[in-house]
Amino acid sequence: MEQLIQQVASGLANGAIYACVALALVMIFVSTDHINFAQGEMAMFSTYISWQLIQWGLDYWIAFFAAVAISFVAGVLIERIVLRPLHTAPVLSIIVVFIGLLAICNSVAGTVWSYLIKEYPTPFPKEVFGFSGLIGAHQLGVVVVTLLVLSLLFVFFRYTPLGLAMRAAAQNPVSARLAGVRVDWMLALGWGLAAAVGAVAGMMVAHIVYLDPNMMAGILLYAFAGALLGGISSPGGAVLGGFMVGVLENLVAYLGNAIEKGFGVYIIGNGEKLTVALIIVITVLTLKPSGLFGRVVVKRV
């Protein structure tokens, strides 16, 4: 039983990271209808930047915020320079460009920082407290940071004029433009925020999975699964979906382990993590494409 609770707790910590990446995906999706396949690699790149800053002797938190700021600017620039000209391009071109971005981020990180796996520091204290080893200090820290980011974003979107303008631009670009909102810049701002949120996820997860250019592939897939499960058009749903998928992932592994112990039959384990994500993605997409909390899109013909 205690093992089960432990699994759920660490699932929540993983889920926090998926929730962050899923939220980044949703932010780009609601404003542009694009699914950003390069989100994971962008987060990985931001994490390398922060690692480099730490190597140069900066304090962890200074490096953290510097990396978030750099990612924000980079996200805005990518939208303005790379995606802007493709505003009316067909879906295939846009997907190809995302895949190109993914490949560039991955290979540039690999050439600059090498493909060797690196250790990444954690800012949280080592000692275990309170929950008697149910959840590690770093994992608890991850959950706290995620919740902090989420509430900051919520406040930003709910209570600031800029957040209101961004929501307006995403929901109804034509009317928003008529009301004086600079829609193009709102999209770029959305990209910047998504890159920044992704960067936070990358820096939080790097301590757990270690830093290497391919670290985000599996995480991105789970973030997709989470975003779809919660509804890719709903930020809150995506966050919840991220947590659910994180717990689900650990429960599946736990269950597989239990079956193997009890019956001696191997069915599923850690080796099938990505397959589980694939199954979630395809099941949700075919059975309920709008997810649990998403808006059902009615197309006008």
Add this chain to the structure above:
Amino acid sequence: MTTATPADTATTPAVPASPMAAAGADRRWVWIVVAAAAALPLLRSVVPDIISDYRLFLMSTMMIAAIAVLGLNLLTGFNGQISLGHGAFYAVGAYTAAILMDKLSLPYWTLLPIVAVVCFVVGFLFGLPALRLEGHYLALATFALALAVPQMLKYRWLEDLTGGVQGIVLLKPEAPFGLPLTEDQWLYYYCLIVTVLLFWAAWNLLRGRSGRAMMAIRDHSMAAGTMGIDTARYKTVTFGISAAYTGIAGALSASAIAFVAPDSFGFFLSISLLIGLVVGGVASLPGSIIGGIFTVLVQNSAQALSNFVKNDIGLPYDLSPYSVYGILLLVLMYVMPTGIAGGVVMAWRRLRR
């Protein structure tokens, strides 16, 4: 959901609409190219240095890649269903062939029909849920498939069949009837025969009724439906045919390399097929050949490129094929949205005017 950019549809609607514009316009040229390709190994006694076994092997892999790109093109280019996970079908083909050779010791030439059927069924089944998905969502599902494939191949219950992480070691095909050919020469002819047959079949498929139906669905699926085209059936069958083509390419590559292992069928493979598609030209048969040649060239000249960057330009970095792919994907989307084949055709038209 068209595959051509707006600019392209405005100026040259003929390029995506008629795949045969370049290939069929002058059929004589196709025969000349095929005859030249068939005669190539015979020139060995004249210029042995140029036509080495290694070069022939390289050309065989180019043809294999061309078939795989053609498979993707049938689905994405001509039917408008975007797939980022065609490496999966390539893997299914390669593993089906390898297991049949390894466990049942079937001769290699009996495999292709079996592989085609197996991959058709797999593709058809994947096409069923894909029916409900469009554009970004289908790309997302196939993206997930591409990432998960190596893991699935390592699944413990399949280990007896697939050899797990170790993979399966095979024998290279030998020339039949005591023909005086080396392994690589025979492989070259074998690939050439299969390539010609498959491209001929695709050409016939596309210019006929079914091909027009496929393209109609791509251009406007609802309009196609109102004209009496069974869109669901066409889409799933196209998925199956596309998977069969790519699977045959996988089976050929298993014979050619004489080895299969899970990690060679990762995301990178799917990206290679995608870049073959984009570089060669979306919805273009000759483009598929160009794309196939191109992907093999990039992968094989990666070391040379890397050395060039290091020694001649003086940058202290390795240039991997991955980065070349990434940069090209971006640049091509702006400069030549119809790929090299489309770009050349457009340039040629402009020059003749």
